[in-house]
Amino acid sequence: MLMMKDISKIYRTDAVETHALRSFSLKVDDGEFVSVTGPSGSGKTTFLNIAGLLEELTGGTYELDGRDISSLNDKERSRVRNEKIGFIFQSFNLIPELNIFDNVDVPLRYRRFKADDRRRRIMDCLDQVGLASRIKHYPGQLSGGQQQRVAIARALAGEPRFLLADEPTGNLDTNMADSVLELLGEINAAGTTIIMVTHELTLADRARRNIFVRDGEIHDGPPELHFAAAANA
Amino acid sequence: MLRYYLKLGVLSIRANPALSALMVAAIAIGIGACMTIVTVRHVMTDNPVAHKNDRLFHVQLDNWNPNDPYEEPDEPPEQVTYLDSTALLQAGRAFRQVISFKSDRVVQPEGDEIRPFQEEVRATSADFFAMFDVPFRYGSGWDAEADRGEERVTVLSSPMNDRLFGGEDSTGRMLRMNDELFRVVGVLDDWNPVPTFFDLNNNPFDGPEQIYAPFSVAVTGEWGSSGNNSCWKPPEEGGYAGYLASECIWIQMWVELQDEDEKAAYAQFLDDYVMEQKELGRFPRELNNRLSTPEEWMINREVVDDTVSVLLSLAVLFLIVCLLNTIGLLLAKVIRRSNDISLRRALGASKAELFRQYIIEAGMIGVAGGVAGIGMTWLGLRGIENVFADYDFIGNLVKMDWAMVGLAVALAIVAALCAALYPTWRACSVSPASTLRVQ
Numbered sequence: 001m002l003m004m005k006d007i008s009k010i011y012r013t014d015a016v017e018t019h020a021l022r023s024f025s026l027k028v029d030d031g032e033f034v035s036v037t038g039p040s041g042s043g044k045t046t047f048l049n050i051a052g053l054l055e056e057l058t059g060g061t062y063e064l065d066g067r068d069i070s071s072l073n074d075k076e077r078s079r080v081r082n083e084k085i086g087f088i089f090q091s092f093n094l095i096p097e098l099n100i101f102d103n104v105d106v107p108l109r110y111r112r113f114k115a116d117d118r119r120r121r122i123m124d125c126l127d128q129v130g131l132a133s134r135i136k137h138y139p140g141q142l143s144g145g146q147q148q149r150v151a152i153a154r155a156l157a158g159e160p161r162f163l164l165a166d167e168p169t170g171n172l173d174t175n176m177a178d179s180v181l182e183l184l185g186e187i188n189a190a191g192t193t194i195i196m197v198t199h200e201l202t203l204a205d206r207a208r209r210n211i212f213v214r215d216g217e218i219h220d221g222p223p224e225l226h227f228a229a230a231a232n233a
Numbered sequence: 234m235l236r237y238y239l240k241l242g243v244l245s246i247r248a249n250p251a252l253s254a255l256m257v258a259a260i261a262i263g264i265g266a267c268m269t270i271v272t273v274r275h276v277m278t279d280n281p282v283a284h285k286n287d288r289l290f291h292v293q294l295d296n297w298n299p300n301d302p303y304e305e306p307d308e309p310p311e312q313v314t315y316l317d318s319t320a321l322l323q324a325g326r327a328f329r330q331v332i333s334f335k336s337d338r339v340v341q342p343e344g345d346e347i348r349p350f351q352e353e354v355r356a357t358s359a360d361f362f363a364m365f366d367v368p369f370r371y372g373s374g375w376d377a378e379a380d381r382g383e384e385r386v387t388v389l390s391s392p393m394n395d396r397l398f399g400g401e402d403s404t405g406r407m408l409r410m411n412d413e414l415f416r417v418v419g420v421l422d423d424w425n426p427v428p429t430f431f432d433l434n435n436n437p438f439d440g441p442e443q444i445y446a447p448f449s450v451a452v453t454g455e456w457g458s459s460g461n462n463s464c465w466k467p468p469e470e471g472g473y474a475g476y477l478a479s480e481c482i483w484i485q486m487w488v489e490l491q492d493e494d495e496k497a498a499y500a501q502f503l504d505d506y507v508m509e510q511k512e513l514g515r516f517p518r519e520l521n522n523r524l525s526t527p528e529e530w531m532i533n534r535e536v537v538d539d540t541v542s543v544l545l546s547l548a549v550l551f552l553i554v555c556l557l558n559t560i561g562l563l564l565a566k567v568i569r570r571s572n573d574i575s576l577r578r579a580l581g582a583s584k585a586e587l588f589r590q591y592i593i594e595a596g597m598i599g600v601a602g603g604v605a606g607i608g609m610t611w612l613g614l615r616g617i618e619n620v621f622a623d624y625d626f627i628g629n630l631v632k633m634d635w636a637m638v639g640l641a642v643a644l645a646i647v648a649a650l651c652a653a654l655y656p657t658w659r660a661c662s663v664s665p666a667s668t669l670r671v672q
Contacts (some may be wrong), residue, residue, distance in 0.1 A: 154580070
């Protein structure tokens with residue numbers, strides 16, 4: 001379970017203070033598929049970064065599986081990130097000089113799994129995304145959709161409890177986007193909690209729960225309602 | 234994980250060949266410049282008898298002018314008189330004792346193939362070879378009996394034996410010097426102690442003499458010294474006999490003492506000897522005897538010129554400049570790879586793990602820089618050899634041994650690691666969110 005209470009995030013420069021998140025409270029139960037929508041600059045990605053322990057929060061409390069993460073040091077945060085969280089990025093973020101097998105291997109290396117175990121997990125995940133036959137290929141030899149599938153395999157390899165996806169279909173055409181969303185649905189059905197940031201309402205509708213973020217504050221409910229309200233304001 | 238980090242290092246170097254090559258080149262040039270001077274200095278400061286350093290002692294007695302020390306502030310002469318050296322030798326109070334000096338002789342080879350040539354010959358006592366662990370290829374040195382009996386015997390260096398006898402076992406053959414025949418009793422194996430610790434006068438980097446003969450024979454034959462001769466007052470009598478009886482110093486004396494007790498006893502013996510001589514009207518200065526180990530003696534005589542130390546400082550500064558360039562190149566590489574770093578952070582790498590990864594990669598660059606640096610050092614030494622080709626001794630100073638090779642690689646690795654510290658710290662300090670967001 002992911003629980004945030006009164007989270008705030010302030011970016012400070014010499015002259016300007018920007019409140020990216022303010023009084024942001026959210027509870028995500030195990031197995032949920034949550035979409036996060038909102039206008040540009042509303043704080044969606046900041047929320048995802050804090051949820052994924054990629055950024056420190058300024059105020060409030062954040063518990064992941066009942067553990068207060070705000071007091072963890074870098075090593076502990078890295079461990080939590082490695083074991084509990086999988087990331088999917090809009091631009092795939094595969095390492096170009098590593099082949100597909102080695103790309104999926106990256107998070108497992110930091111988990112200190114043995115070679116046999118790593119190989120089994122990598123092949124299982126690549127099989128799940130339909131790319132088991134491409135292990136020797138390099139990212140540059142794959143289509144965008146295939147690269148995103150590799151990224152999903154990499155996110156799944158460590159069997160994380162949470163999958164955080166930031167615009168996972170943003171760089172894909174409609175067909176590829178559909179297949180990726182279908183895959184995410186299957187993963188969620190298998191029990192993995194998914195939090196997906198998107199600006200496309202049609203994609204947000206695929207989630208079972210929608211959260212709308214505006215000016216760093218959270219609003220539950222169908223995104224269409226909030227976008228309409230925002231447009232009329 | 235080490236193997237994984239090594240693999241990532243290789244991939245990274247392959248992915249950025251130009252940048253990696255520049256870093257290797259910067260380190261190699263810095264290491265080459267630094268190690269060239271370090272190698273020369275290493276040879277100059279080498280102690281060829283380090284293994285016996287605590288057992289060998291150079292002897293100094295202060296027989297000098299009562300109104301003017303030999304060297305300020307109160308340094309006794311670096312050599313001893315014939316009177317004192319032979320008296321101490323005959324007393325035989327040390328485990329081994331050597332007196333010696335060098336003298337120019339004309340070598341007259343048999344036959345017409347080799348023309349006569351002038352050569353510096355070391356006139357010394359029998360213990361010379363055993364005391365300084367001189368290795369023999371054929372035969373051996375002479376014994377004390379030969380010294381006493383003034384036997385015309387000689388020992389040749391290996392190159393001299395090659396020159397005169399074609400490298401054959403020449404023991405038993407005769408060698409003519411200044412119309413006197415000497416029987417070869419030994420041929421040295423490869424032996425080239427530099428600096429020539431046993432005689433630091435003139436140029437200690439010239440290498441040892443190529444011919445050795447008994448001290449007693451040299452004195453009987455009235456051989457003059459071709460080394461340093463100093464007198465604080467003129468000899469009272471003329472001729473060679475007057476020279477031998479004078480207060481002139483021209484003989485180097487060494488003793489081998491097996492432990493501290495022997496050293497203390499010998500020091501007391503020297504004091505007693507000088508006190509006895511004082512009663513005979515000699516040694517007008519206060520008691521000022523010295524027993525110095527080879528290392529102490531080389532420091533005392535300032536074997537390493539200050540110029541070399543200045544050059545070394547400049548070379549180290551040059552290495553630092555090269556490292557600053559390497560730091561800049563590493564920073565450029567880190568900035569180029571910020572996405573990779575952030576991604577690995579997102580996938581669970583801690584700062585410490587990333588630090589290890591990049592430090593190992595820097596270490597690999599360092600190893601490559603070290604290996605290339607050895608090549609640069611070799612070129613640097615050859616350059617010195619060519620520039621100073623007119624000096625015969627230069628070949629003795631530009632030798633790179635395995636210790637220097639190891640030092641070059643170790644220095645390169647340490648240098649690369651030092652250069653990598655700041656860029657790696659910067660890499661690990663990057664907020665992963667800030668980089669991943671802008672992809």
